[in-house]
Amino acid sequence: MGSVSHVISGSVPVSRSLRRKVLWAIRTLDYHPNHIARSLKTRSTRTLGIVVPDMTIPFFPQVIRSAEAAARRHGYSLIAVNSNDDVVRQGEVLSLLRSQRVEGVLLVVASGKGSGKQIQQLIRSGIPVVCVDRLPAGVQVDSVCVDDVTAAETGVTHLISRGYRKIAIITGPLMLKNEQARLRGYEMALKRAGIRIDTSLIWEAKLDQQEVVQVCQRYLGSEKHKPDALFATNGVIGLGALRGMAACGLSTPEDIGFVTFDELTAEDIFRPSITCVMQPTEEIGCRAAEILIQRIQEKKDEVRTPRIEVRLPATLKIRESSSRFQAGARMALTSGLRR
16 A cells, blocks of 8 residues: 555655556556545645535635635645525534535635634634635634625716616625625715615615515515615625516616626626626635635644735626616707707
């Protein structure tokens, strides 16, 4: 077994003929080394974990893919697991990753109470954690996400620039720091434009499309609360909002202007096309993995640098769903010139 180990790890030089024989035997016997057993000796599995709330949401697979590519460049593999956006389930999968002896965890926290305690338990056990996208309350931890306040402010300011004034916002659970930050960005945009903040236009929902539909039906069906534009704070909420508008017999931008955080899937099938605030998913995943690997190395070197907080800029992609008032203004101007 010593020769096999030397060939696989490359730690000890072996002759060319011996190397050929060992590689032939590995292929013939379909041999796979036991990395868990090996880690007991080396104290290193070269494995990371990433936990996301829902792998069917397009944002998360994109983050996983870029994190995996960054990990691979540093000689690490990545195990991805799903928490179903449930804190209890999240605790179970974190325990599973610990049993697999991962050296660090990338975590998109579930939208419930208890994530902070779970993160503290991981850190106390010696496993570095970097939070991605969603930030837990009440715990100091390395994190990588978009600049939520500025990104949301950009999206809402765009609606204001198109002539919309009665702008509603529909958010995910406001116990999440990123949802709170996006709400602040919305409020800042209104204040800068001199528009009074109307709390009846701030709608909170769970990260469940059916509930978002129900929230939209409750408010959009009422002339008292009906806005002339709507800003959704994430992709799940955005898709639910589009379904909610349809359920109310409304269309965008004819009846209501619309901007959503996150690119929606199958953009080509949406008519009209949807204006969105796009997050740099590739950079988010890459930076998070690199920070986690940095922390693992610091742990080995017995070094600790200050907490790292990376906030990346988003990009506004302007499409048809926010264009109604601008088109109307152009038509009015043209008519005036003809007179």
